[in-house]
Amino acid sequence: MFANNEKVIWLPLLCLLFSHAVAGQECSGQCSCPSTPPRCPPGVSLVLDGCGCCRVCAKQMGELCTEKDVCDPHKNLFCDIGAPINRRIGVCTAREGASCVFGGTVYKSGETFQSSCKYQCTCMDGAVGCVPLCSMDIRLPSPDCPMPRRVKVPGKCCEEWECDSPYKDTLLGPALSAFREEETYGPDPNMMRENCLVQTTEWSACSKTCGLGISTRVTNDNHECRLEKQTRLCMMRPCESQMEQSIKKGKKCIRTPRVSKPMKFEISGCTTTKSYRPKFCGVCLDGRCCTPHRTTTLPMEFKCPDGQVMKKHMMFIKSCACHYNCPGENDIFEAMYYKKMTGDMA
Secondary structure, eight states, X not given: OHHHXXXXXXXXXXXXXXXXXXXXXXXXXXXXXXXXXXOOOTTOOEEEOTTSSOEEEOBOTTSEEOSSSOBOGGGTEEEEOOSOTTOOOEEEEEXXXXXXXXXXXXXXTTOEEEEETTEEEEEETTEEEEEESSOOOOOOOBTTBSSOEEEOOTTOSSOEEEOSSOOOOOSSHHHHHTTSSSOOOOOOGGGEETTEEOXXXXXXXXXXXXXXXXXXXXXXXXXXXXXXXXEEEEESSOTTOOXXXXXXXXXXXXXXXXXXXXXOOEETTEEESSOBOOBOOOEESSSOEEEEEEEEEEEEEEEOTTSOEEEEEEEEEEEEEEESOOOOTTOTTGXXXXXXXXXXXX
C-alpha cells in the first residue's frame, strides 16, 4: 500500500520537474552566450539557436529538440513534437526526401553513417556528403624534412607524417603522386621574406561535382609565417542543369559554357549581394567528364535573412578540360582526385 502511494506522490512531482526543465529551454528576453562558440563534432553544423541568440551545435536525427535547441537545418531535419498542442519537446526527424545508395546499402534522407574509419557521411535528399574524421593538415617541405609523406601506421586508421627517406623513382611513383590530397611544391627563391620562406600549395579540386562545394590550399604567406589552411567556395556546374541539350550538332562536348542570365549564389539561406555570369564546366556525350583547368579566386559578400553579412572567397572558372579520368557513380571520394587546377595562386 505504501509503495502504491509513493508512486502516486512521485509521478506528479516528476511531471512538474520535467515541465520546469522544458520551460527552461524556452526563449527569454535576454541573451547570455559563452565568450567562444562550441566546437561541434565532425559533420555537426554550428547554427544560431531557436531564440536567435547564441551559436550552438545543431541537434541530430533522433535527438531531443526544443524551441531553443534546433535540429540541423543543413541535413533537412525538423523538430517533430507530435500531435498534442501543449508539448514543448520533440525529436529531430528528417523531412521526406530521396534515399541514398552507398556501397550497396540504402540510407534514408537525413541519416548519418560512417563509410569507413576515415569519413562520416550524411544522406541528404538523394545526395551523400562526407566530412573527414582524420586530420587533413598539410606539411610543407622544410630543411629538416625535405620530403614529407603520409604513411600507414599498423593498428591505426589515420595516416601519419614521416620524414625518413625520400620517394624512390618507381613505375608507380608518378601515378601515385597524382592521387595526393593536395599537391605541394618546393619553395620559390623569389618568395623569400625576412625570416620566412613563403610556400603555397595549389588549390585542391572542388569537393562536389555539382552545386556548391569547397576547395582548399595551404600557405604560410602571412605576417606570422604560420602554416594555415585556406578555403574557397566552388561550383563546377549547377545540379539541375541540362547542358546536354546545348551541345551543337556534330560535337561531342560542351566544354566551358557561360550562363545566359546573371545569377546569384546561395549558401545556408544567405544570398550574394551581387549577380554574376559565371562559366561552368560542361558535359560530353562520349563518356568523358569536364573539370576545371584554369581558375581564379574572387571575394564575395553574402547577405543572410537576419541581416548578417558574411564574406567568402569563391572559385571562378576560366577554362575546363574534358577527359576520361572520371569518378565512379556516387563515388564522392574519387572526385577529390580530379586533376588539380592550375594557373590560380591568388
